[in-house]
Amino acid sequence: MSENSDSPETVVDRQLVAYNDGDVDAFVAEFSADAVVTGFDDEEPMAVGEREIRELYGQQFEAVSPEAEVLSRIALGEYVVDHERVEQGGEEMEAVGVYRIVDGEIVGLWLAHE
Numbered sequence: 001m002s003e004n005s006d007s008p009e010t011v012v013d014r015q016l017v018a019y020n021d022g023d024v025d026a027f028v029a030e031f032s033a034d035a036v037v038t039g040f041d042d043e044e045p046m047a048v049g050e051r052e053i054r055e056l057y058g059q060q061f062e063a064v065s066p067e068a069e070v071l072s073r074i075a076l077g078e079y080v081v082d083h084e085r086v087e088q089g090g091e092e093m094e095a096v097g098v099y100r101i102v103d104g105e106i107v108g109l110w111l112a113h114e
Contacts, residue, residue, distance in 0.1 A: 008101035009073070012080045015099075015106060019068055022061040028054045032105040040112040064089035078102055086113070 011030055018026035028050050037053055038045040047056040060066060066088040074081040080099045085092060095113035099106050 006104045008078055008080045008099065009075050011101050011104060011106060012082065012099050016068060016070065016082075019057075019066065022065055024054055024058040024061055027057055027061075030106050031109075032102070032107045035105070035107050035109070037109045037111070040110055046111075060088070068095075 015027060015030040018024075018030065031050060031053055034049055035053060036045045037047040037056065047053045066086060068084045068086045070082050070084055071094070072083045078101050080101065082097045082099070084095045084097060086095050093113050095111060098108075098110040100108040
């Protein structure tokens with residue numbers, strides 16, 4: 001669990017470092033117990049809660065060793081919007097992640113990519 005005094009940007013930065021390191025434990029630690037990860041075009045969430053987030057990203061980290069670079073960022077209150085370049089298994093794409101941070105934890109992540 002993250003400290004409540006951490007800014008939303010700090011929380012997202014730690015999550016990004018864990019993502020790039022393929023450290024599923026550190027990655028999941030930035031999310032609240034009931035966090036939701038969803039795609040903008042999806043009717044159903046990709047993952048709900050720490051267990052499902054761990055499964056989703058743990059499999060991804062093992063399969064393709066993804067790496068993300070923030071191209072630009074907007075932060076407003078409890079929201080952080082990142083435009084990222086993501087490499088997965090030798091393929092590169094651009095993505096947008098909208099994070100909602102409450103009490104030092106990611107409670108929602110909405111994803112879109114090309």
